Amino acid sequence: MTIERLTPGVIVELDDPVMGGNKLGLVDESGVGYFDLLDDGEIPKPIQAEFNPRSLGPIETWIGGVPPERREWWVQAWRELSRRRLDILTLARALRWGLDNQSVDIDLIEQMGREASQRIQAGRKQIAQAFSGGGR
Template sequence: MTIERLPPGEIVELRDPVMGGLKLGLVDETGIGYYDIHADNELPKPIHSELEPRSLGAIESWLGDLDPAFAESLTKAWVELTRMNLDVLTIARALRAGIEQNITVVELLESAAQEATDRILEGRKAVRDALPGG
């Protein structure tokens, strides 16, 4: 296994080996680890090449390639999500869902982000349950 290095603070998309599909993470300050959950006492996981990491850049960079009207609506939704005091990973998941599904309704974005977070937490539970004494 080789470790990838990405720009610290950027959002990374990775293959989720436990639950399948893709998940988002936040590259840590070293550039070789990522967080997939924003919580106290979280430790970064290594960015292994086997996870096929793809840097998505900073969240604000995502709007540049969008249709201007859609980008404006998504920016307004981003402001509302920020006012809700959501963490950066939840906001990133919400905005990616908006871009991928062409939605800007704040409630739908928040719901999509929560579903993505729940999927990661379910994966962690599956791993714990598979371990002896889990």
């Protein structure tokens, strides 16, 4: 296992070995760990090179890649999602999905962010069941 170091506080995209596909995480203050959920008692997981981590940078830099004529909409979308009290990772997942899919439906963007966070929680349940013997 090779551990990588990234800038603390940035969003990282990694392969998800449990659920398949990719997942987003928040790099911890050490730069060698990340959180994929922000619940009480969470501990960071190591940023393993085997999961192909890719720094996406801070969320505020993502808007810079949007065509100028759409930037104001994305700033407003970010504000609206923030008002909806999404945690920072669900917010990041929502915005990333919206940007990747060029969606301007704020409710759909929120839904996809929530579903991405629920996928992480489902993966956790699968792991817990496997270790408790309930996955047999």
